[in-house]
Amino acid sequence: MTEPTIVCPNCKTEIKLTESLAAPLIESTRRQFEQRLAQKDTEIVQREQAMREKEKQLSEDKRKLDDQVASQVAEQLKAERVRVIAEESKKAKLASAAELENKARELAELQEVLKSRDEKLAEAQKAQAELIKKQRELDDAKRELDLTIEKRVQDGLTEVRALAKKEAEDEQKLKVMEKEQTITAMQKQIEDLKRRAEQGSQQLQGEVQELELENLLRMKFPFDAIDPVPKGEFGGDVLHRVVSTGGQAGGTIL
Numbered sequence: 001m002t003e004p005t006i007v008c009p010n011c012k013t014e015i016k017l018t019e020s021l022a023a024p025l026i027e028s029t030r031r032q033f034e035q036r037l038a039q040k041d042t043e044i045v046q047r048e049q050a051m052r053e054k055e056k057q058l059s060e061d062k063r064k065l066d067d068q069v070a071s072q073v074a075e076q077l078k079a080e081r082v083r084v085i086a087e088e089s090k091k092a093k094l095a096s097a098a099e100l101e102n103k104a105r106e107l108a109e110l111q112e113v114l115k116s117r118d119e120k121l122a123e124a125q126k127a128q129a130e131l132i133k134k135q136r137e138l139d140d141a142k143r144e145l146d147l148t149i150e151k152r153v154q155d156g157l158t159e160v161r162a163l164a165k166k167e168a169e170d171e172q173k174l175k176v177m178e179k180e181q182t183i184t185a186m187q188k189q190i191e192d193l194k195r196r197a198e199q200g201s202q203q204l205q206g207e208v209q210e211l212e213l214e215n216l217l218r219m220k221f222p223f224d225a226i227d228p229v230p231k232g233e234f235g236g237d238v239l240h241r242v243v244s245t246g247g248q249a250g251g252t253i254l
Helices: 019-199 202-220
Strands: 005-007 014-016 225-228 238-243 248-254
Touching: 019 202, 019 248, 202 225, 202 238
Parallel strands: none
Antiparallel strands: 005 014, 225 238, 238 248
16 A cells, blocks of 8 residues: 655655654644534534524514415405495495385385275275165165056056946947948848849849848958858848957857
């Protein structure tokens, strides 16, 4: 192993370092190196300590800043929340006031409608009561009128019956008188026919007179029944059945 050497700084002579010569130097160098190393370690520890302090300070500053920022943000959020709550409360109050106003107006309108309906209902009930009263009065008047009419009818029936009977009797008398007059006129015509028949054939003249008599009677009395008496029977030549305008038989003339 080659021994270490040193060079003189003045004469530039290379001197071999023996163990005896190098030991103090090595020891001195080692001590210096250890001192420097220890110093470096101390510096490093100090730097690390300073760095830790600085990091701690930075962390503390960061925490304070974060706390400050968070506090500011919280304050801003709180203020914004208060502002939003105030605005929303104002809007809600306005909306509530408008809604209450609408509700109050609707309630007033509804009350007016109910009042109008109550008035109309009262008027209708009053009108219904008046109508029922008038209906009762009309019913009472109708019953009185019916009773009066019935009484008058009952009272007038006797007069009507008597008048109808008298009119029927008068009409029948007139018809009888008309028929009697007609019969009288026919008898005169028959007498004339008899006189004429005496001038010709009794048989032929009689038949002609019978036919003429039948035709004359049918013309004069279209509603009566005029039937010839069959030849060979005893009695008159014509059977005259008198019929009234109502279709009832009034009598028979031979």
